[in-house]
Amino acid sequence: MSDWKILKLGSKFQIESVPLEFFDPDFYIDSDTLSTYEFLVKCGMVLTVSRVDKDGFPWVEFDRELDDGSIEKHSLFINHGGISLIANQL
C-alpha cells in the first residue's frame, strides 16, 4: 500500500481496496462514487495521474464500459489510501 502523496503527474497505480475513510460515518460519499471505487478494485484497472491540480492533488480519468455498451467517462480526485503504486516515472 502506498500513500497518495507519492503520486506525481504520470504515476501509474491501482486502487487495491476501497479507502477505509469512506466508511467513516462522518464521511460523505455518494453511492455512485462508492460503486466506482468497487469497480476499480474489482477490475484492477491501472490508473495514470493525468493532472495535478492547483492544490497539489492528483486526478485520474478513465472510461467504464457499461453492460449496454455505453461508455461512462470518469474524473476522480485521489487523496486517500488503499493504492498500490506501479510506476512513478514519467
Added chain:
Amino acid sequence: MILKQTIVNATLSVVCVLSWGSCASAMYDPYIGRFASRDPIGFEGSKFNAYRYVNDAPLNYSDPAGLADPLTCAAAAGATSSTFTGVGTLGGTGTIATSGTIATSGGTVLTIGTTATVGVAVGGGAIVGTGIYYCPYIGTQTSLQPQLTKICYWIWPTDSGPPEQKRKKYRCTTKPRGHCPEHCQERFIAEGDDYELTKAGAEAQCVAAGCHTPGLTPFSCNCGHTTCITRPN
C-alpha cells in the same frame, strides 16, 4: 452563426489488466496483434483499417475513447482560419499550430500560431463567430512525457462539421465527497454537447457551492468525482 467547440484532453490512462470488455473502449489483444474491438469511429480513423489506433502513432497521440483522427484533424489545421469571439474562460497550456485568434469574454485573447495559454475550457457558453477552424492536437511529446496531452479543437457552424462529433451529447454529474456540509450532499449536473465544457460546468457548480475545500477545516470536502455519460439527441 453559432460555432461549437470540442476539446479533447486525453491521456493514455486506461489500461485494464484483469477484466476485458468492461474496462476500456479498446483492448489490445497480444495474440492477434491488434485491438480486439473496432475503433468506435470505424473507418473515419483509418480508411483501411478500423482496428488501427491513433493512426499507428501511439507515441504521438492518444485516444482512449477511440473517437479522434489525428491525421484528419492535423490535415484540416490551417485550412481555414478565422477570428472568433465567444464566452467562457480558457486556461491551461498548449500550442496551437495554425493561425487565427480566439477572444473570450473574459478579455483573454488567444493567439494561435504561437505557444499560447489555451487548453482546457472552463465554464459554459458557445463560441460565436464565422467560418470553420480546425486546430490539431496540442502539446509536445518528450521523452519525459509519454502521455501526450492531446487538446483538439473542433469549431464549426451548427450545420457543418464532423457528424460523429455533432451527435455527441453529454450529461456530467459531479459528486462531492469527504467531510462535506449538508448542502454539498447533492449532485451538480450539467448537460451539453461538449465533453470538457460539460464536465467543467458540473465541477464549477460544485466549486461555486463551496463544496471544494480540500485541506480546510472543519470541512475537507472535494468535488472529487465527475461522471459523464453520452446521451442520445
